[in-house]
Amino acid sequence: xxxxxxxxxxxxxxxxxxxxxxxxxxxxxxxxxxxxxxxxxxxxxxxxxxxxxxxxxxxxxxxxxxxxxxxxxxxxxxxxxxxxxxxxxxxxxxxxxxxxxxxxxxxxxxxxxxxxxxxxxxxxxxxxxxxxxxxxxxxxxxxxxxxxxxxxxxxxxxxxxxxxxxxxxxxxxxxxxxxxxxxxxxxxxxxxxxxxxxxxxxxxxxxxxxxxxxxxxxxxxxxxxxxxxxxxxxxxxxxxxxxxxxxxxxxxxxxxxxxxxxxxxxxxxxxxxxxxxxxxxxxxxxxxxxxxxxxxxxxxxxxxxxxxxxxxxxxxxxxxxxxxxxxxxxxxxxxxxxxxxxxxxxxxxxxxxxxxxxxxxxxxxxxx
Numbered sequence: 017x018x019x020x021x022x023x024x025x026x027x028x029x030x031x032x033x034x035x036x037x038x039x040x041x042x043x044x045x046x047x048x049x050x051x052x053x054x055x056x057x058x059x060x061x062x063x064x065x066x067x068x069x070x071x072x073x074x075x076x077x078x079x080x081x082x083x084x085x086x087x088x089x090x091x092x093x094x095x096x097x098x099x100x101x102x103x104x105x106x107x108x109x110x111x112x113x114x115x116x117x118x119x120x121x122x123x124x125x126x127x128x129x130x131x132x133x134x135x136x137x138x139x140x141x142x143x144x145x146x147x148x149x150x151x152x153x154x155x156x157x158x159x160x161x162x163x164x165x166x167x168x169x170x171x172x173x174x175x176x177x178x179x180x181x182x183x184x185x186x187x188x189x190x191x192x193x194x195x196x197x198x199x200x201x202x203x204x205x206x207x208x209x210x211x212x213x214x215x216x217x218x219x220x221x222x223x224x225x226x227x228x229x230x231x232x233x234x235x236x237x238x239x240x241x242x243x244x245x246x247x248x249x250x251x252x253x254x255x256x257x258x259x260x261x262x263x264x265x266x267x268x269x270x271x272x273x274x275x276x277x278x279x280x281x282x283x284x285x286x287x288x289x290x291x292x293x294x295x296x297x298x299x300x301x302x303x304x305x306x307x308x309x310x311x312x313x314x315x316x317x318x319x320x321x322x323x324x325x326x327x328x329x330x331x332x333x334x335x336x337x338x339x340x341x342x343x344x345x346x347x348x349x350x351x352x353x354x355x356x357x358x359x360x361x362x363x364x365x366x367x368x369x370x371x372x373x374x375x376x377x378x379x380x381x382x383x384x
Contacts, residue, residue, distance in 0.1 A: 035356055041121075043098045045096070045102070050147050058140070087351060091109070114346070122162055134169040138169055141176060161185050162187070164191065165191050170204065174206055187381040193221075200258070217315075219272050220250070222274065230245050257313070258310065277320055285306065318343065327361055344359070356373060
């Protein structure tokens with residue numbers, strides 16, 4: 017569902033069920049809101065040298081969808097600042113009218129895990145976590161945070177996880193899935209071990225700047241191509257986690273794939289199983305069909321929802337994935353925001369609606 021401005025909802029259309037929104041993107045009004053939590057050295061670094069991320073777009077956001085602000089036209093706060101930088105405005109525009117009982121924060125566009133200077137990235141990640149606690153979670157009891165870490169520097173990521181995992185207000189660990197290597201590679205095992213020990217899930221939101229072409233075929237001509245590549249990137253991450261044996265070694269790991277769709281899940285599982293039966297001797301640590309690991313360790317958010325011409329096809333996909341594996345997400349304040357009152361084009365039973373809009377996320381994050 018793409019949207020420029022949200023339609024005005026009648027009382028009848030308003031979502032009556034208290035929902036859990038698993039994808040809200042807070043933004044800072046100024047860089048100073050984040051850097052105030054950094055040590056003096058890194059505050060000076062931010063002021064003098066600024067950000068230097070692994071991408072080919074110097075000082076800009078890639079493609080038109082990222083400008084201006086990647087956001088709905090009506091999401092700009094009247095008091096100034098970028099979309100989702102004003103908590104009272106977010107409350108009035110989204111949390112209150114859409115009956116959001118819990119909102120899971122995913123800070124984006126701040127780029128700590130994409131920094132070429134990894135020390136600066138780690139300092140930025142820690143500052144973002146302090147910023148979530150003070151400026152968002154501490155001001156609205158409905159909000160929950162994501163512990164942002166830098167997995168390409170495993171020692172720093174482990175330290176941040178161990179520091180934050182017991183802090184009230186955080187419900188998951190987050191980094192960009194498009195890192196320097198596929199997520200299941202051994203360089204990331206210390207981070208994944210710390211995640212498993214924490215008991216928290218990993219929230220993997222599409223994105224990340226690996227410093228190379230965003231598609232497997234090279235640099236695309238159009239945003240259209242770049243946009244579609246976010247799904248294959250998630251597929252690569254899932255296959256890496258499974259075939260590297262991570263989920264056999266660390267059976268407590270849980271992942272939620274955010275803003276990556278889910279229509280591709282059954283076909284990926286079928287293909288993985290087919291090839292595993294033929295070539296399993298190469299990966300003896302993968303002891304069961306890959307589809308079993310996928311079903312046990314991965315959850316998916318609803319936005320963006322695939323909308324096939326035949327609505328029954330969407331129901332067939334969810335039947336295969338499992339109605340307990342989908343978590344509602346709005347992607348507020350972005351232009352492809354999904355209004356909870358209009359998100360699904362299929363009729364949902366009361367039980368199905370409760371699961372997707374509240375029950376699954378409450379169980380996954382331990383909210384209720």
